Amino acid sequence: MDNQTIAKHCTTFLSKEFRVAEFRNDDGSKHIDIMRCAETERDFTCATVGLWDVDLGLQTGDDKELRVELLMAGDDREKTKDAFENIVATAAFSIMDHPELCGFGIVIRDVVTEYVRDTELAHVILLSPMLWESYAPLEEEGRVVTWLQLIPITERERAYLEEHSLEELEQLLDDHDTDVADLHRPSCL
16 A cells, blocks of 8 residues: 555545645654645545554454545635645544554644634544535455545534544534534534
């Protein structure tokens, strides 16, 4: 498996119109490719290409090695259009440094406010991809690569998750018809 295989697989559920850019962490010791796919004139998706190479120590139910890539829905609102790739890259660097931060329902704290100052949204939660109907994990060479979607959440929503359950937080976001690509959306609480 290689990054080209990952990118090619992304085009089975994301747009075939894309560009890839390399992002580095602050000290230059880590890098990740971010694929930005144009979905409509205004909407796009950012996805990591290369996080699969990080051994998370996870396995599927049938003992295949489980690896992860990240993706995030974005839009070209003038204030935030460049933040999405940085948010995805920073989340990937956090997982490279702390593999335990990678999993369904895990919150990566303070990654949004690093790039968007005038928002209530501070964190991202990792959830199953919900916007791409043709999404399917990639299985190859005894490995399964799955994608997790970054959903921006507020501090109050994060606290709600701690006090309640992931299911209840997902229901709350759904009940409010949350625009997961709007980095300035109001809190659901």
